[in-house]
Amino acid sequence: MGQAWGFGRYGGPEVQEFFDRPDLDPRGGEVLIRVDVAGVNPLDHMLRSGLVSGLDGGRQFPRVLGMEAAGTVLALGEDIDGLEVGDAVFGLALTGGGTYAETTVLSAANAARIPEGLSATVAATLPVAGTTAVDVLDQLDLPAGAVVLVNGVGGGVGLAVAQLALAREVRVIGTGSNAKREHAEALGVRFIDYAAGDVAAAARELAPGGFDGIVDLVGGTSLRTIAPLARDPRNVIAVGDSSVSDLGGRFVERRLDRENLARSAQLALDGILAPMITAIHPFFDAPAALATVENGHSSGKVVIKVA
Ligand SMILES: NC(=O)c1ccc[n+]([C@@H]2O[C@H](COP(=O)([O-])OP(=O)(O)OC[C@H]3O[C@@H](n4cnc5c(N)ncnc54)[C@H](OP(=O)(O)O)[C@@H]3O)[C@@H](O)[C@H]2O)c1
Structure with a gap:
């Protein structure tokens, strides 16, 4: 009992x-x-x-x-x-x-x-946010030098995605409320406060050539605002909003097995996922x-x- x-x-x-x-x-x-x-x-x-x-x-x-x-x-x-x-x-x-x-x-x-x-x-x-971030990065498979937009970077999944992307030398631009700025910037994320104005315009300014990947943790209108910024709509991956497929993007494919858990644990031991x-x-x-x-x-x- x-x-x-x-x-x-x-x-x-x-x-x-x-x-x-x-x-x-x-x-x-x-x-x-x-x-x-x-x-x-x-x-x-x-x-x-x-x-x-x-x-x-x-x-x-x-x-x-x-x-x-x-x-x-x-x-x-x-x-x-x-x-x-x-x-x-x-x-x-x-x-x-x-x-x-x-x-x-x-x-x-x-x-x-x-x-x-x-x-x-x-x-x-790690079982939810850590392995989700591992799956997202695997599915985007971005090379060093690529640029990714993480929509909702300040939460559990968003920070983990940012850490794994930065470890691959991918440039990360992230959105959140201003309270999330300090920690995101300390990781090396270029931060956009979504309450401060036009998020799409701010993102375009930071990545004029568009994004190689977009990871959405927010969904709804917010997802619809940023999805067109992807160079290729298939590289918009949503984690919470399955209507991303209407935009040509993908819902994250989850692998919840022991192997993926062990991978996330190793990344944490290595200090890559913190x-x-x-x-x-x-x-x-x-x-x-x-x-x-x-x-x-x-x-x-x-x-x-x-x-
Ligand atoms: N498919 C799966 O297996 C799976 C796995 C994990 C999570 N999820 C889903 O993914 C989503 C995120 O999960 P999580 O654990 O990261 O949640 P979380 O820790 O609650 O973080 C969500 C973040 O989004 C930010 N946010 C809210 N509105 C925003 C907006 N308009 N623009 C930018 N940022 C905004 C929030 O704070 P601020 O507004 O203060 O910035 C918060 O930091 C949830 O819907 C969850 O259910 C799905």
Whole structure:
């Protein structure tokens, strides 16, 4: 039995609650873990609001919030390769167990050992934002000297994309509110404050020949404003807005397997991916952690220290 934080029905923050949950029995392909740190993502509140389906693993209400975590393996279900009880692991709760909880189940195919030298806190930020950034860079495959526009550079995915692109010697221009400027510029990003005026005009001024790649983390009108700045529309990759295909662009193809998790961990160990963790909330403060992300303007990564 352990404490969990989740929701008894779909809705806004008012449906959130703490409750006790018996430890889940790991099914085939799952490992039970003691959660040390849970990462917080926009997907968490989208699932609570009922805007996204298919990730609940058929579980009943109350459901537990959270998709990513780092912790220690307590028990193995059937058919588990490469993980043992006692391993420090990080990964995704793709079978609906949630991660804002003292214990949960991860899908073993979407979990990996935490390599020595990497903290659980950093590892907990990698399964969603870190691997997304790896996928985006793989799919754009930009050479050194190319120029990329990262729309929404100040958030969890945006900063990771910027770091990986800069490490490839790709020039990065990023948009965000002015609060994101300092950190983005410290990385080497040319920054555009989207509240200061015409974003497309500012971007054109910085890259008169157009962009070799555009990575969109915002969607909607903002995506439609910047998409025409790409030299080739196929090199507009959106991470949250699948209507990018109407513009000739691509929705990111996700690889959530152990190999991609291990790659993101290695990049973090090498210092290439250095998640900016802006807030570490104690478990009782999980509502504040999710509220920060739910307001749509958070910086870097927010995590919940559960253990
Ligand atoms: N497909 C996938 O597997 C996948 C994986 C990860 C994330 N996602 C999606 O990708 C999106 C971003 O995720 P995230 O984790 O990076 O979110 P996040 O950490 O909440 O960051 C979003 C950032 O966008 C900025 N922003 C908001 N409006 C903007 C605008 N008009 N122009 C420029 N920047 C703006 C926000 O702050 P400021 O406004 O203060 O700059 C914030 O820093 C979400 O929709 C998420 O659901 C999808």
